[in-house]
Amino acid sequence: MIATSVIRKQRITLLILMVLILVAVTASLGMGASAVSFDQIFPTIMGYGTFKDEFVLFSIRLPRIIITLLAGMALALSGSILQSITRNDLADPGIIGINSGAGVAISIFFLYFPIEAGSFVYTLPIVAFLGAIFATILIYIFSYSRKEGIKPVRMILVGVGFQMALSGLMIVLISSSDNRKVDFISTWLAGNIWGTDWPFVWALLPWLVVLIPFTLYKAHRLNILNLNEPVSIGVGISVQKERIILLIIAVALAASAVSVTGGIAFIGLLSPHIAKKLVGPRNQLFIPIAILIGGLLLLVADTIGRSLLSNISLPAGIIVSLIGAPYFIYLLFKK
Template sequence: MDTEMLHQSARRRRSKALFMLAVLLILIAIVFLISMNAGSFRMSAGTVLNTLFGGGTDKEELILFEFRLPRICIALLVGAGLALSGCVLQGISRNGLSDPGILGINAGSGLVVLLFIAFYPTTDAAPVFALPILALVGACVTALIIFGLAYKKGEGIMPSRLILTGIAIAAAISSVTIVLMLRISPEKYQFAATWMAGSIWGSTWTFVLALLPWVIVLGAYMMVKARSLNVLALGDQLASGLGARVGGDRSRLLLVAAGLAGACVAVSGGIGFVGLIGPHIARRLVGPRHEALLPTSALCGALLMLVADTVSRALPMSSEIPTGIVVAVIGAPYFLYLMARSRA
């Protein structure tokens, strides 16, 4: 009887997870169609569909296929990647406030990318595929420093120490970044300032191809390690008692999460809160088991990022608002809400 009840409970969880994934995919498809019409040049839904199937004018095809679709794809990939990274960081640290932006991982990868911008032309397309690798180095080094300082022998990684260490490291890196920005040319300063605000600057198919393998490969590895994340969430002592290699699993997952966040930051700029909000919404929808939580987090992050990017392009402003600012408007109140709940 108990076994049958467990099977029924597992089936209900799977059915609920599949239903939520289907709903999120439908919402993404709807926002996707709306986003293709967002911008200074308006295209009706019929015109968009007609252009997608090869019936549009040269101007409509240029706007849709060379400007809007690559940017939409980047927004989806970045949102999914940052949400997956945040989900893994929250799992291995057992801290619901962990996020690659809050912990300073984005700042570390951003500093390396800014160094690249300072010494190479920003219009040079040849090193595009090197950007995720450079950001990966910065993100991984920063993550190792933060987790090393937050770790205490016998106690593991303390959640409060992790947050405070990440904020301190992020502040230090931001100071170095500001000094560096003051020493670059005015043209590169303008580009760097826009990038730091979270503008999706890499909006070409080249950047899509540069980011896509990182999201697929590292995201697939996270899915393979979903059960390990479930065990790590139980605590170090219990996880060790269940036979998990706590240190090795945590280190590998940390590097993968940092690498994925760094690759996303390389093409999207300093966008925060997606890795915080996405996993929290997903956890409310499908529960804490990472087999369902990881893909749901990815879709939540992709939807959030796509909505923010669509809003940033659709607002009637003289100049486009960086997507990161729109995300911050949504994420900052939610972060304060989570902080208030954690103190309760």
């Protein structure tokens, strides 16, 4: 039974986050290389703006903002799932090799397979998922013990090792490719939001529409998996089966996000931590908050990156890493 005061606190927090997202969206619409006056944003959205303002808002800014929000939400949810099923606060799809697996698959697909422009956008999340799931299977195999099953701490360590190996493989791929295609992979590695058109929104949206409700449906199972192994088995759930299902969901969410945003880490680490600090460790309470925090963090990072300096645009992945890396080191020493 969840206390009424906790539920009320969750709802108030959700409302505050929604307001903050609305403020961040408004700020992001007006900021950038081609500035739009803030008093012209609402009239332009209603159809009373100039051609230039309409083009900037609807063709450039708005799809990028929506993609950034959706990707941040997907990464936050993926990190929340991983932290629960591994019972480790350091779990994040960018840290344990899932994002790198997706990146290697995208790089190979982009470099060596013929690409049709019309299908490229919608094929990319599938390619990223296949690469990420292949990397996850390898991580799972190397983490598995016949006597003890999956040890969460071992899985994290193996994942970090695979992340380093896969990042090295991407560098090898870059060094053996022509310059025109290297630019794309370099952009992806830096975590630059490169998929900024409406088709990328439609390619990413279905993954979240399906997987967010399914994860919330599984929130009670996540709570049980977050307990120790004997307790989880004692309440009558198939631990390995549930862990594999939820791991696949986490991989799908992370892969779909990084397929359009590049190799962004730490969103899945920071968002669940902040959410748990606010409303506690129950998944049904903190996951909705973590989702909104993830979207807000990535949107703010992208807005800062493309508005901080007038002549260059810093990738959102670098901005997030400046915050996330020190926090990861802090958690490492704390745990």
